[in-house]
Amino acid sequence: MRRILRKIRRRFAKPTPPPPPPPFRHEYKRTWEALAETEDTAKMAVSGYLDEEMYRSHGLKTKGLLEDTVGLKADDEILEIGAGVGRVGAVLAPVCKRWVGADVSSRMVEHMRRRLAAFPNVEAVEISGHDLAPIPDASLDLVYCTVVFMHLEEWERYRYVREAFRVLRPGGRLLVDNVNALDDAGWAFFEHLLSFPPESRPPFVSKTSTPQELVNYLARAGFEAIGQRGFELFIVVHGVKP
Numbered sequence: 001m002r003r004i005l006r007k008i009r010r011r012f013a014k015p016t017p018p019p020p021p022p023p024f025r026h027e028y029k030r031t032w033e034a035l036a037e038t039e040d041t042a043k044m045a046v047s048g049y050l051d052e053e054m055y056r057s058h059g060l061k062t063k064g065l066l067e068d069t070v071g072l073k074a075d076d077e078i079l080e081i082g083a084g085v086g087r088v089g090a091v092l093a094p095v096c097k098r099w100v101g102a103d104v105s106s107r108m109v110e111h112m113r114r115r116l117a118a119f120p121n122v123e124a125v126e127i128s129g130h131d132l133a134p135i136p137d138a139s140l141d142l143v144y145c146t147v148v149f150m151h152l153e154e155w156e157r158y159r160y161v162r163e164a165f166r167v168l169r170p171g172g173r174l175l176v177d178n179v180n181a182l183d184d185a186g187w188a189f190f191e192h193l194l195s196f197p198p199e200s201r202p203p204f205v206s207k208t209s210t211p212q213e214l215v216n217y218l219a220r221a222g223f224e225a226i227g228q229r230g231f232e233l234f235i236v237v238h239g240v241k242p
């Protein structure tokens with residue numbers, strides 16, 4: 001009798017569901033929600049460190065890069081695509097009219113909102129991962145996207161450049177960057193990541209660009225006055241909407 005009962009139990013036992021498969025590279029929301037579970041895990045995913053002094057000094061470095069390339073004006077309304085925990089927003093909000101931080105992860109957006117709550121001119125917005133749907137046409141003066149393209153498929157890189165064109169006012173400026181595969185340090189970075197066997201590459205693994213790729217995106221989207229410069233192992237490309 002016991003044997004029969006055991007057999008019945010085995011036959012009708014609820015199967016344990018298999019764990020969800022790891023996300024594909026294009027599943028940006030799933031990937032980055034998991035990485036941003038707490039403020040500390042989000043900070044580690046964004047930068048690899050927790051030290052607030054380093055956040056500030058690296059934020060100031062990016063601000064300097066923006067000043068030297070696309071310029072910063074007190075009446076600028078600015079959007080950062082993939083703004084993380086607001087590393088750059090913390091140093092730009094005090095010097096511009098409005099700073100909008102957009103990110104694919106709702107948790108990242110919450111961390112950013114909390115961290116920048118002292119600034120009345122900051123907005124934190126969740127986006128889909130492939131467009132800027134919540135942002136109206138021709139409503140901004142400057143759009144930038146830093147340390148994000150490396151995590152995106154090429155199509156999403158271009159989609160964001162096209163979307164930046166849509167949301168900028170005439171005369172508005174765009175800046176994007178990525179690790180430069182044609183630079184020696186960028187190539188060392190590429191070779192370092194080559195050590196991942198294909199089957200264990202994480203979905204967010206960094207992929208490089210060439211300057212030509214980024215210049216092509218800006219030109220195809222309609223930007224003019226396209227410029228480029230190296231910045232450590234990065235290539236930085238910028239342009240103006242006519």
Ligand SMILES: C[S@@+](CC[C@H](N)C(=O)[O-])C[C@H]1O[C@@H](n2cnc3c(N)ncnc32)[C@H](O)[C@@H]1O
Binds near residue numbers: 108145146156
């Ligand atoms: C390395 S962090 C850089 C954050 C910030 N730009 C900075 O420099 O501190 C990459 C950020 O991009 C966001 N992200 C990843 N994929 C995205 C996508 N498809 N669309 C928008 N944001 C994305 C992540 O959630 C993360 O906050």
